Amino acid sequence: MEKNQIALSIDDLPTKWYNIAPDLPEPLPAPKEPESGPSRMEFLGKTMTHECLKQEKATERWTPIPEEIRSLYIQAGRPRPLYRAKRLEKHLRLRNVRLYYKREDLSPTGSHKVNTALAQAYYAAKEGKTTLVTETGAGQWGSALSYAATVMGLDCVVFWVRAVYNWKTDRRTLMKLMGAEVHSSPSKETNFGRSLLAKNSNHQGSLGIAVSEGLEYAETHDGSVYCLGSVLNHVLIHQSIIGLESIKQFELVDDSPDLIIGCLGGGSNFGGIALPFAGEVLQKKRKCEFLAAQSEAAPNLVKGEYRYDFGDVAEHTPLLKMFTLGHKTEMVPIKADGLRYHAAAPLISALRHHNLVKAIAYPANEKAIFEAARIFLQTEGWLIAPESSYAVRAGIDEALKAEKAGKEKVICMNISGHGFLDLQAYKEKLSME
Amino acid sequence: MEKNQIALSIDDLPTKWYNIAPDLPEPLPAPKEPESGPSRMEFLGKTMTHECLKQEKATERWTPIPEEIRSLYIQAGRPRPLYRAKRLEKHLRLRNVRLYYKREDLSPTGSHKVNTALAQAYYAAKEGKTTLVTETGAGQWGSALSYAATVMGLDCVVFWVRAVYNWKTDRRTLMKLMGAEVHSSPSKETNFGRSLLAKNSNHQGSLGIAVSEGLEYAETHDGSVYCLGSVLNHVLIHQSIIGLESIKQFELVDDSPDLIIGCLGGGSNFGGIALPFAGEVLQKKRKCEFLAAQSEAAPNLVKGEYRYDFGDVAEHTPLLKMFTLGHKTEMVPIKADGLRYHAAAPLISALRHHNLVKAIAYPANEKAIFEAARIFLQTEGWLIAPESSYAVRAGIDEALKAEKAGKEKVICMNISGHGFLDLQAYKEKLSME
Numbered sequence: 001m002e003k004n005q006i007a008l009s010i011d012d013l014p015t016k017w018y019n020i021a022p023d024l025p026e027p028l029p030a031p032k033e034p035e036s037g038p039s040r041m042e043f044l045g046k047t048m049t050h051e052c053l054k055q056e057k058a059t060e061r062w063t064p065i066p067e068e069i070r071s072l073y074i075q076a077g078r079p080r081p082l083y084r085a086k087r088l089e090k091h092l093r094l095r096n097v098r099l100y101y102k103r104e105d106l107s108p109t110g111s112h113k114v115n116t117a118l119a120q121a122y123y124a125a126k127e128g129k130t131t132l133v134t135e136t137g138a139g140q141w142g143s144a145l146s147y148a149a150t151v152m153g154l155d156c157v158v159f160w161v162r163a164v165y166n167w168k169t170d171r172r173t174l175m176k177l178m179g180a181e182v183h184s185s186p187s188k189e190t191n192f193g194r195s196l197l198a199k200n201s202n203h204q205g206s207l208g209i210a211v212s213e214g215l216e217y218a219e220t221h222d223g224s225v226y227c228l229g230s231v232l233n234h235v236l237i238h239q240s241i242i243g244l245e246s247i248k249q250f251e252l253v254d255d256s257p258d259l260i261i262g263c264l265g266g267g268s269n270f271g272g273i274a275l276p277f278a279g280e281v282l283q284k285k286r287k288c289e290f291l292a293a294q295s296e297a298a299p300n301l302v303k304g305e306y307r308y309d310f311g312d313v314a315e316h317t318p319l320l321k322m323f324t325l326g327h328k329t330e331m332v333p334i335k336a337d338g339l340r341y342h343a344a345a346p347l348i349s350a351l352r353h354h355n356l357v358k359a360i361a362y363p364a365n366e367k368a369i370f371e372a373a374r375i376f377l378q379t380e381g382w383l384i385a386p387e388s389s390y391a392v393r394a395g396i397d398e399a400l401k402a403e404k405a406g407k408e409k410v411i412c413m414n415i416s417g418h419g420f421l422d423l424q425a426y427k428e429k430l431s432m433e
Numbered sequence: 434m435e436k437n438q439i440a441l442s443i444d445d446l447p448t449k450w451y452n453i454a455p456d457l458p459e460p461l462p463a464p465k466e467p468e469s470g471p472s473r474m475e476f477l478g479k480t481m482t483h484e485c486l487k488q489e490k491a492t493e494r495w496t497p498i499p500e501e502i503r504s505l506y507i508q509a510g511r512p513r514p515l516y517r518a519k520r521l522e523k524h525l526r527l528r529n530v531r532l533y534y535k536r537e538d539l540s541p542t543g544s545h546k547v548n549t550a551l552a553q554a555y556y557a558a559k560e561g562k563t564t565l566v567t568e569t570g571a572g573q574w575g576s577a578l579s580y581a582a583t584v585m586g587l588d589c590v591v592f593w594v595r596a597v598y599n600w601k602t603d604r605r606t607l608m609k610l611m612g613a614e615v616h617s618s619p620s621k622e623t624n625f626g627r628s629l630l631a632k633n634s635n636h637q638g639s640l641g642i643a644v645s646e647g648l649e650y651a652e653t654h655d656g657s658v659y660c661l662g663s664v665l666n667h668v669l670i671h672q673s674i675i676g677l678e679s680i681k682q683f684e685l686v687d688d689s690p691d692l693i694i695g696c697l698g699g700g701s702n703f704g705g706i707a708l709p710f711a712g713e714v715l716q717k718k719r720k721c722e723f724l725a726a727q728s729e730a731a732p733n734l735v736k737g738e739y740r741y742d743f744g745d746v747a748e749h750t751p752l753l754k755m756f757t758l759g760h761k762t763e764m765v766p767i768k769a770d771g772l773r774y775h776a777a778a779p780l781i782s783a784l785r786h787h788n789l790v791k792a793i794a795y796p797a798n799e800k801a802i803f804e805a806a807r808i809f810l811q812t813e814g815w816l817i818a819p820e821s822s823y824a825v826r827a828g829i830d831e832a833l834k835a836e837k838a839g840k841e842k843v844i845c846m847n848i849s850g851h852g853f854l855d856l857q858a859y860k861e862k863l864s865m866e
Contacts, residue, residue, distance in 0.1 A: 002504040003567060010440055059607055071435040075520070077539075087508070087584065106539065108814045144674045150811045170856040176865055177810055190545070288609070301587055381508060381541045420543070420853035421605040432609055 004086050006249045013070055018240040020275045020347055023157040023282040026348060032308055040318040042234045047218045047226040051123040055234035063237060072118045078247050080106050082249035097399045100412040101274060102246050105384055111417035113229055116238035122150035130223035131155040135210035138337030139171040141229035156180040159213040162205035163235035170421050182316035185210040190218055200346050203217035208313030215316055231311055231345045239272030247276055255410060257288055259398060262414040263390035264292035267345030273414040278351060279412050290357040295416035297334045300325050300344045301359035308316030309343055318418040322349045334365050335425035336386035341414050360394055368394050370429040385417035388423055415424030437519050439682045441512035444567040446503055448690040449495040451673040453708045453780055456715040458787050461779060462754035465741055473751040480659040484556040488667035496670060505551045513539050515682035515718045520812040533678050535706060538817055544850035546577030546662055547704050549671035554581035555658045562654035564588040565631045568643035571770035572604040573845040574662035579613035595638035603854050618643040625649055641746025648749055663699030664744055664778045672705030681711055688723055688843055692831060695847040696823040697725035700773050700778030706847040711784060726791040726823035730767045733758050734785050734792035742776055755782045755798045767797050768858035770821035793827055801828050805860040819858055820848035
């Protein structure tokens with residue numbers, strides 16, 4: 001009997017997160033203060049939790065996952081299954097290539113973002129904080145943090161770029177249902193927002209403005225902490241749960257991936273699956289390649305420069321050494337909004353710098369991306385997020401390439417989220433009635 | 434450490450479906466031909482698969498699940514977890530009552546309907562059929578059958594009541610993405626549809642018309658079979674997988690439910706979880722009560738009469754002995770559209786007749802229903818379907834009643850589906866901005 005689902009028992013949920021920093025070929029370049037303006041490090045120190053700041057600088061390979069966070073992971077449905085994509089293999093007529101995929105789409109809010117949201121909410125509560133504050137662009141991060149806040153009994157305040165807030169009504173309803181206060185940014189909640197609205201009451205906002213509003217709110221409201229959903233080291237440490245589970249699941253079926261593929265915007269989804277495997281490559285315990293699937297709208301690993309840059313448009317963060325397109329770069333809109341970010345996480349950029357990570361960028365019209373998602377739905381049966389569809393597109397392309405070359409290959413794709421709130425995008429991109 | 438998720442290993446997926454017919458206190462009243470018109474039995478015999486017809490009349494307690502269907506269940510994510518609702522218990526301050534819930538919302542199309550859709554698609558393919566035909570009202574059944582068809586490599590034709598087809602654009606996109614041919618009914622595909630459109634080109638359709646179109650299509654197209662999503666015995670047999678898994682899961686935690694609650698329209702979701710437990714009650718192996726949560730829009734078990742009636746408005750089915758409001762009854766619209774059905778499945782009606790099933794009907798304004806769903810989301814973290822919210826409402830009410838009386842009680846609720854395609858309904862019913 002064909003059993004394509006590879007489940008991990010609850011008792012096998014990992015007990016430690018993995019940090020790749022100590023395994024890098026050379027130390028991770030430290031964050032820097034910019035030449036002008038106030039100290040960004042001090043500012044971050046005031047608005048983040050102590051534990052996340054500590055993890056940000058961690059040089060230990062392993063961080064024990066507190067039992068309470070492991071309970072929250074189990075409540076949120078972890079461990080999540082790995083699947084052997086036998087049906088997709090058959091459709092592609094693969095004889096030499098085996099395909100697998102990891103299912104982060106089973107998350108309560110529909111994306112992998114909950115893995116770090118729960119950890120950050122737990123630490124905030126432990127440090128006596130009452131309110132989680134953040135910005136959101138596409139809305140996945142805002143939903144995940146709203147979820148984490150409600151299950152931890154905390155308040156949540158989300159500043160959401162007005163242009164997106166206005167049309168993503170379902171995702172807005174979801175955040176509000178979970179009890180979050182969601183503000184269309186620029187808002188009347190902050191001095192900065194009010195100053196912009198005074199000049200233009202119909203200001204459409206930007207991610208940079210939303211970040212600024214969130215940071216101002218967190219700084220001026222007691223009990224508040226600012227939470228970040230990608231790029232930073234502590235976020236990637238939390239996301240390592242994805243890859244750590246996958247390693248155990250491959251052992252269960254006595255197989256091992258030759259290539260791991262994830263979509264990449266800032267890097268939390270890609271890093272989540274790739275870094276635990278990459279660590280074992282660096283420790284000479286396994287051989288494996290890594291491919292980041294990107295959009296030409298934001299090809300930071302493909303066309304970016306490896307240099308110090310701000311993490312945000314508004315220049316609130318310290319300077320981080322990253323593959324970057326420049327923090328002021330304008331990016332064309334795409335449906336996979338979560339991939340529109342100017343730079344790749346420092347940890348992933350370091351791996352790229354050492355040629356351990358490859359990257360590919362697909363055209364911004366996304367036609368081929370949504371076609372891949374349709375093939376995946378019609379074979380494997382799961383409706384996946386536009387972002388995840390980049391990983392599946394690259395997985396199909398790489399599988400066909402290896403097959404043509406007659407090479408045996410095992411490929412694992414990370415499915416970052418589900419597509420139930422993206423059906424309009426499917427309809428539009430596939431020109432459906 | 435708190436582990437609220439109770440997972441069943443893949444190797445423990447049940448190998449047989451359960452049929453309650455032989456355990457009923459007296460034989461199930463047989464279907465009857467109506468006094469006038471053609472033979473409905475012959476007609477059904479021509480349009481359904483042989484295996485489903487055979488199961489419809491089965492008197493054996495157990496039906497082996499073919500290995501291929503078990504593989505399809507595993508592909509679709511089964512076994513599904515049972516959860517101990519510790520967070521909801523804490524919110525309700527329960528000290529004597531333990532709450533559990535079964536998670537059919539993890540299905541690929543978002544409802545339990547796939548359990549029978551996969552079985553029916555498998556039998557159709559085995560009998561050499563190429564096309565699955567059906568009608569759909571709310572859209573859950575049409576989605577599930579589209580899914581089953583695509584994973585079995587079959588065609589699927591869905592006739593969808595125009596009034597719903599026109600506004601549920603996301604669910605329509607989902608069915609079409611899975612490759613189904615979806616027709617707004619009345620359609621130009623059938624004589625019946627064309628005759629109605631000739632009189633009124635803007636005819637809004639009805640479920641009865643959609644059934645008639647589907648049956649005409651199946652009868653006149655070689656290789657087609659008509660598939661039914663609820664009410665009939667074979668559907669309830671397939672859905673028994675829900676309760677059979679749950680029995681094993683309660684054993685894993687050494688607990689046992691005193692009360693099982695499911696929402697009920699036609700009865701496939703309620704029957705799915707309840708009948709395997711009810712069978713053990715009838716065999717004197719356990720004590721347990723059963724509560725069907727309904728809407729006042731269609732309170733068939735609460736206010737219906739136990740008598741022979743048609744299963745459909747258009748009088749295509751044989752007469753079945755059921756608790757019915759009358760097959761021509763008009764029902765007010767509600768958001769939990771899957772609960773709008775005039776009669777309860779014969780097997781469940783028989784149990785009701787013998788006082789083994791209780792029922793409650795909630796006001797059609799649904800305010801209290803969506804409030805319960807919001808409480809569930811904010812405590813347990815899962816966004817559930819409006820239909821499932823009836824079970825949660827009743828679960829909360831029964832828990833508080835038992836708690837007030839100081840009675841120890843174990844309650845299990847069935848979550849029939851997720852609510853990611855119902856956020857508009859949440860927004861409207863909870864008067865959110």
